[in-house]
Amino acid sequence: MAIKVCDEKKIFQINTPNTTYLMGVVKDKYLGHMYYGPRMEDCDGLYLLRAPQGEKADHFLYKKNKIGFMDSFSFEYPAWGTGDFRDTCLKVRDERGYDTCELAYEGYELMDDKPALTGMPATFAGKEPAGAAQTLTIILRDRLIGLKILLRYSTFEDSDAIIRSVVAVNEGTQKLYLEKILSACLDMDDENFDLITLHGCWGRERHTAVRRVSIGKHIVSSLRGESSHQVQPFMALTTNGTNQKSGDVYAMNFVYSGNFIAETELDHQDGVRMSLGLHPDTFEWVLDPGASFETPEAVVVYSDKGLGQMTRTFHNLYKNHLIRSKYLHSKRPILVNNWEATYFNFDTEKLVAIAEEAKKLGIEMLVLDDGWFGKRDNDESGLGDWQVNEEKIKGGMKSLAERINGVGLKFGLWFEPEMVSPDSDLFRAHPDWAIQVEGREPSMGRHQYVLDLTRQEVVDYVYESVAAVLRSANIEYVKWDMNRSLTDLGSLALDREHMGEFSHRYVLGLYQMQERLLNDFPDLLLENCSSGGARFDAGMLYYSPQIWTSDDMDPIERLSIQEGTAMLYPLSSMGAHICVCPNHSVGRNTPMETRAHVALAGTFGYELDLTKLSEEDKEKAVVFNKEYHKYNDVVREGDYYRIASYQENNMYDCWQVVSPDKSESLVTYVQVRFETMRKSRRLRLEGLEPGAIYQLEGTEQTFSGEMLMNAGYLQPMLHGDYNSILLHFVKKN
Ligand code: DGJ
Numbered sequence: 160m161a162i163k164v165c166d167e168k169k170i171f172q173i174n175t176p177n178t179t180y181l182m183g184v185v186k187d188k189y190l191g192h193m194y195y196g197p198r199m200e201d202c203d204g205l206y207l208l209r210a211p212q213g214e215k216a217d218h219f220l221y222k223k224n225k226i227g228f229m230d231s232f233s234f235e236y237p238a239w240g241t242g243d244f245r246d247t248c249l250k251v252r253d254e255r256g257y258d259t260c261e262l263a264y265e266g267y268e269l270m271d272d273k274p275a276l277t278g279m280p281a282t283f284a285g286k287e288p289a290g291a292a293q294t295l296t297i298i299l300r301d302r303l304i305g306l307k308i309l310l311r312y313s314t315f316e317d318s319d320a321i322i323r324s325v326v327a328v329n330e331g332t333q334k335l336y337l338e339k340i341l342s343a344c345l346d347m348d349d350e351n352f353d354l355i356t357l358h359g360c361w362g363r364e365r366h367t368a369v370r371r372v373s374i375g376k377h378i379v380s381s382l383r384g385e386s387s388h389q390v391q392p393f394m395a396l397t398t399n400g401t402n403q404k405s406g407d408v409y410a411m412n413f414v415y416s417g418n419f420i421a422e423t424e425l426d427h428q429d430g431v432r433m434s435l436g437l438h439p440d441t442f443e444w445v446l447d448p449g450a451s452f453e454t455p456e457a458v459v460v461y462s463d464k465g466l467g468q469m470t471r472t473f474h475n476l477y478k479n480h481l482i483r484s485k486y487l488h489s490k491r492p493i494l495v496n497n498w499e500a501t502y503f504n505f506d507t508e509k510l511v512a513i514a515e516e517a518k519k520l521g522i523e524m525l526v527l528d529d530g531w532f533g534k535r536d537n538d539e540s541g542l543g544d545w546q547v548n549e550e551k552i553k554g555g556m557k558s559l560a561e562r563i564n565g566v567g568l569k570f571g572l573w574f575e576p577e578m579v580s581p582d583s584d585l586f587r588a589h590p591d592w593a594i595q596v597e598g599r600e601p602s603m604g605r606h607q608y609v610l611d612l613t614r615q616e617v618v619d620y621v622y623e624s625v626a627a628v629l630r631s632a633n634i635e636y637v638k639w640d641m642n643r644s645l646t647d648l649g650s651l652a653l654d655r656e657h658m659g660e661f662s663h664r665y666v667l668g669l670y671q672m673q674e675r676l677l678n679d680f681p682d683l684l685l686e687n688c689s690s691g692g693a694r695f696d697a698g699m700l701y702y703s704p705q706i707w708t709s710d711d712m713d714p715i716e717r718l719s720i721q722e723g724t725a726m727l728y729p730l731s732s733m734g735a736h737i738c739v740c741p742n743h744s745v746g747r748n749t750p751m752e753t754r755a756h757v758a759l760a761g762t763f764g765y766e767l768d769l770t771k772l773s774e775e776d777k778e779k780a781v782v783f784n785k786e787y788h789k790y791n792d793v794v795r796e797g798d799y800y801r802i803a804s805y806q807e808n809n810m811y812d813c814w815q816v817v818s819p820d821k822s823e824s825l826v827t828y829v830q831v832r833f834e835t836m837r838k839s840r841r842l843r844l845e846g847l848e849p850g851a852i853y854q855l856e857g858t859e860q861t862f863s864g865e866m867l868m869n870a871g872y873l874q875p876m877l878h879g880d881y882n883s884i885l886l887h888f889v890k891k892n
Contacts, residue, residue, distance in 0.1 A: 161314045162269060162295045165202060169264065171295060172202040173312055175319040178461045180312070182235050182297070184264045185210040190235040190299060190310075192346045195409065197463050208233060231428055233346035236299065236310055236325070238262050239339070245432050246376065246422045248325075248341035250439065253304050254333040262299040262308055270294045273313045273322070278667050278674075279455055280414050280701030282313070282322050282480040289317040290479055305331020306446075319461070320476045325454045329446040336659075337444040341420075341436025343411055343457035349429045350407070351399050355466075356421075357391035357723045362711035362744045364388050364692040365723030367806055372396065372425050380420040380438050384609070384645025384662060385689055386413075386696040393727060394421040395469065396433060403467040403801050404845075408460070410469050411435040412727055414481070415455035416698035417666035418442070441648060443659025458697065466726070467845070471798055474729045477700055484704035486684050487731065490791045491705065492523035492569050493784055494636070494764035496736065499712075499743050501768065503530040503537055506551045507559055514566045516769040520777060521784035525563050526571035526638060526764075531556075533583060539606045542578040543585030545624040560632035571636030571684070572628070576621050576672060578607045578642065592617050594665075596649040604643030605690075612668025613650045613661055622672050629680055638707065639673070641689040666698075673702040686734055686762075695724060705732050705762045712738035712766060713745045714757035715831055715881060718805045718812045721760055730816065731795040735761025737783070739768070751776055753883040755783040756827050760794060760814065763787045786885070790825050793818045797825075800845040805831050817846035821864075824853070826886040830877045843871040844888075853888040861891060 163172045169184035170193075181193035183205045191208040210232060229242025238249040240259025252258040273284045273292035284292035294313040300306065309326040323343040329335050352372040356379045357365040370377070379394065381387040392413035398406050411433065413419050418438035425431050435457045444452050458476060462468035478487065495517045497505060505527075514525045529535070531552055533544030541548075547556045556572075563570040579586045579593055586593065586608070593608035595601040601608055611617050629637070648661050676683065687699040688707035695706045706728075709720045717735070724733055735758040740748045758764070765780070772780065797816035805812035812829040824847060828840075847853065847864035854861045855872075862872065867888070877884060 161316070162293050162312070163202065164267060164269065164295075168205065170202050170205065171267070171297065173295065173314060173321060174198055175314050175321065176317075177319050180321055183208060188263045189232060190262070190264050190297060192233045192235045195345060195347070195461050196407070231430065233430070234344070235297075235346070236262065236308065236344060237346070237432070238301075245426055245430070246424050246434060248339065248344050248434055248436065249308070250339040251301075251304065251306060252336040252338055258338065260301045260304070260306065262301055265298040265300045267298060268296045270296075273315075274311070276324065276453055276456065279453070279670055280481070280698045281456055282414070282458070282476065283483070285315065285317070285479045291316045304333070304335060305329065306335060315476070315480055317479060318476045319472045321459045322456050323459055324456045326451055327446060328451040329448050332448055334448070335446040337446060337452055339439035339442070340444075340452065340454055341434050342413065342454040343436065343459055344432065344434040345409060345411075345459070347409070347431045347433070349425055349431045352396040352431060353399065353401070354423055355395040355397060357393055357726065358389060359720070360388050361691055361693070362709060363716065364695065364709050364720050365391055366719045367723050367726065372423055372431065374425050374427070377423045378420060380418070382418050382438060382441055384417060384665060385641065385694045386416050386419065386698070387644070388691065388693040391723070391727070392419040392421060392435070392696055394423060394433060394435065395466070396423065396431065397466070402465050404465045406465045408462040408466055408469045409433065410460045410462075412458045412473065412697055413455060414458065414697040414701070415666070416669065416694050416696050418662050437663060441662040444663070445656055445660070455698070467800060470726055470801070473727045474799060477697065478729050478731070481697060482700050482704050482732065484685070485681075487704045488796065490788065490795070491684065491762045492636070493521065493787055494524040494526050494571065495522050495769060496526040496528055496638075496764060496766045498528035499738060499766045503535065505530065507553050507562065510559065511562050511566065512770050513768065514563050514568050516772075517765075518567045520769065520780045522568070522765065522769075524569035524571055524636060526573065526636060527559070528573040528638065529575070529640070531572070540580045540582035542575055542580040542607050543583040543610070545574065545628055547628070556628060556632040556634075560634060564633055569635045570633060571638065572634050573638045573640060574625055575640040575642060576625050577610055577612060577669065579610050580607050591651045594645060594647055594649065595651065596647050597651060599647060601647040604646070607643060609643065609645055611650045611652070612672070613664035614652045618668050618672055622675055625676070626679060629683070635682070636684040636686065637676070638686045638688055639703070641694060643690070670698075670702070677702060688734070692720070692724070695728070697728075700728065700732055705734050707734040708761065711742070711744040712736055712754070712758070713742035713747050714749050714753045714829070715747060716745055717757050718829060718831070721757065722801065722804055722806060722812070722814075725760075725799060725801070725814070730760050730799060731762070733761035736764040736766040738766055749881045750883075751779050753829060753881050755779070755786070756883040756885055757829065759783070759787060759790060759885070760827060763791070790885070790887070793823055793825050798846050802826070802842055802844065805829070810834070811840065813842055815844055815846070821846065821848045821851065822890040824888045826872070826888070827883065828874050828886065829883040831881060833876065833878060833880050837876055839873040839875045841871040842874050844868050847888075848890070852891045854891050856887040856889055862888075
C-alpha cells in the first residue's frame with residue numbers, strides 16, 4: 160500500500176517508489192504539512208510541526224496568541240481569515256459578507272482507485288499492477304459556515320508524482336461564495352531555494368528562468384484566459400546548485416488551460432509556501448446549499464536527483480496516466496502544413512501540387528491550415544463561418560480530401576472554433592454570442608472576438624458546425640487553433656451573481672467541446688494549438704497527444720523553446736516542423752539538416768512550399784523522412800536526458816533519448832557557434848547500461864556504457880555555425 164494512515168497519531172504517509180509525503184494533525188484540529196522528500200518508512204514526524212501539545216498548547220493556541228500559531232504553522236491547506244497572513248489557498252465569503260474560514264480535521268477516506276473530475280482533464284489509473292492507483296481524501300470542515308473541504312491525494316504504483324485536487328461542499332444552510340480555492344500547497348522551511356519558471360511570448364515560448372527566492376512573494380500567473388505564451392502553469396523550487404543530475408527539486412504543474420496563479424512566498428520566519436491553482440482575480444463560484452465545486456488537478460513532484468529526474472517523472476506520468484489518445488504510442492504521420500507555404504493564398508490545384516510533391520518525398524499527410532472557409536482571404540473576416548469556400552476549394556471538402564487521398568496522403572484540417580470575426584455571418588446573426596460587457600465594445604485581437612463558451616447553445620452550435628465538416632469528408636487530423644487572449648470578461652447570459660464564474664466556465668465549455676469531438680470521432684488525431692504554443696499545458700494533453708509548440712520554427716530559437724517544453728512534456732507531444740529559409744519569424748538561415756534534426760525531436764513535419772524546394776533539398780527530405788521512421792520509436796518512447804543547454808552555455812545544445820530497454824540511444828548535438836582551436840566537445844551521456852558495449856552507427860567505434868556516461872563521447876567540432884549531427888548508439892552485446 161502506498162498510502163498509510165496512523166489513526167492513533169493522525170499521521171498520513173504517502174509513499175511513492177522514491178518519495179514520502181507526510182501530514183499530521185495537531186490538537187485534534189489543524190492539519191499540518193510535515194515532510195516531503197526521499198522515501199522513508201518511518202512516519203513519526205509530528206515534532207516537525209513545532210506545535211506544542213497538552214497544556215502549553217491550549218494556552219498557545221487558544222488563549223493569548225492564536226495569531227502567532229496561525230501565522231507560522233505549516234498548514235497543509237491554509238485558509239484566509241483567522242491569523243495566517245501568508246498567501247492562503249482558500250477564501251470564502253458568506254451571505255453576511257464575512258470571509259473568514261477555519262478548517263478543522265474531521266476524518267479521511269482511502270480508495271484503491273483514482274476518481275475522475277467532472278468535465279475536466281484528469282490523470283487516470285493505468286494498467287495494473289504498475290498503473291494501479293490509490294487515493295487518500297482528507298476531510299476538513301469549517302463548522303460555522305458548514306463548509307466541507309476534501310483534500311485529495313492520488314498516487315500510481317509506477318510514478319513518483321502526487322496528484323492533488325480539492326473539493327468544496329456546502330453543507331450549510333446559506334449560500335457561500337468561493338473567492339479563492341487553490342489546488343495544492345506546500346509549506347516548507349527555506350533551504351536557500353532557487354525558483355525555476357518558464358516564460359516567453361509569441362515565437363519564444365517557455366524559456367527557462369531561474370531566480371533566487373528572496374523575502375516576499377514571487378508570483379507567476381496568467382489572466383489571459385489560456386495558460387499563455389508568457390508563462391507556464393509550473394513552478395519548481397530547487398536547492399542551491401541543483402542541476403540535471405543532482406539537487407532537490409519540489410515542482411508543481413497544473414492540469415488546466417485557463418487562468419492560474421503559482422505563488423512562492425518566503426516569510427519573515429524563513430518559511431516557504433508554494434501554491435498553485437485557479438487565479439482568484441478572475442474567479443468566484445457560488446455554492447448553493449448542497450452544491451459542491453471541484454478544482455482542477457495539480458501534479459506535485461519531488462526529486463532528489465535534480466531536474467532530469469523531475470522531467471522524467473512528469474514525462475512518464477503524462478504518458479502513462481494523462482494522454483489518452485490512441486495515437487500516443489504510434490508514429491504520427493509525417494505532415495506538410497500549407498500555412499507558411501501559402502498563407503491564405505491557395506486553391507485546390509496548389510494544394511494538390513504540394514501533396515504530389517509530398518508523396519514523392521515520403522510525406523504522409525497534407526494539413527490544410529487557415530483560410531479554407533467563409534470569406535477568409537486574410538485574418539480580418541470569416542471566423543465562425545465553417546462552410547467551405549468553394550471559390551478556393553472547388554467541389555468542396557469531400558472532393559479535396561478525395562484528391563489528396565488519391566495522391567496517397569492522409570488529409571487534415573485547421574479550425575479555430577472558439578472565435579468569431581465581426582465580419583462573419585455568424586456574428587451578424589448572433590452578435591450577443593461574443594464575450595462582452597453590456598454597453599462596452601469588446602477589445603479585438605487579430606481582428607476577432609471570442610465566442611461565449613459559457614453558453615451551452617454557443618458550444619452546441621459551434622461544435623455542430625465543426626462536426627458537420629468532419630462528417631462531410633475523410634478528415635483524419637484536426638489542428639484546433641486559438642489566436643487571441645480573452646478580454647472583456649462577461650457573458651450576456653450570466654446573471655450578476657454568477658458573472659465571477661465566467662473564466663472557469665469558459666474553460667469548461669472548451670473541454671466539453673473537445674470531449675465531444677473525441678467521442679464522436681474516435682479515430683481523429685487532434686493537435687491543439689494557440690497562436691503557436693500559448694496553450695501548451697497538461698490540460699490540453701488530456702485531449703490531444705500533440706500540441707503545436709511554437710510558430711517559430713527557426714531551429715536555433717527552437718532549442719530554448721523545446722528545452723523548456725520538454726522540461727515537463729514528453730517529446731512525443733511537441734509539434735515540430737521543418738521551415739523554409741530565411742525563417743519567417745526571425746529571418747535566420749540555417750542548414751536544412753539542423754532544421755530537420757531539431758524537428759525530429761517532436762512530431763515531425765514540414766511547413767514550406769515543397770514545390771519550390773531545390774532538387775538537393777528534396778533528396779535531403781527523403782533522408783529525413785527515413786530517419787523519422789527509424790528513430791521515432793526511441794524518440795517517442797525513450798527516456799529523455801538534457802545533456803547541455805544552449806540557453807545556459809550560449810554555444811551548443813545536446814539532448815539524448817534512450818530506449819526503455821537501453822538497447823539504443825539517439826543523441827542530438829547542435830553546435831550553434833563554431834569555436835576555433837577547440838578540439839572537440841565532451842558529451843557525458845546518461846541512462847545507458849554501464850556494462851554494455853555500444854557501437855556508434857556508421858562507424859567502427861565502440862564504447863562501453865560506463866565510458867560514455869562517465870568519461871563521455873568526444874564530439875569533433877563541426878565547421879561553421881548552426882550545424883548539427885545525430886549520433887545513434889546501438890548496443891552490441
Ligand atoms: C496560428 C498558428 O500557430 C499557425 O500555425 C497558423 O495555424 C495560424 N494561426 C493560422 O491563422
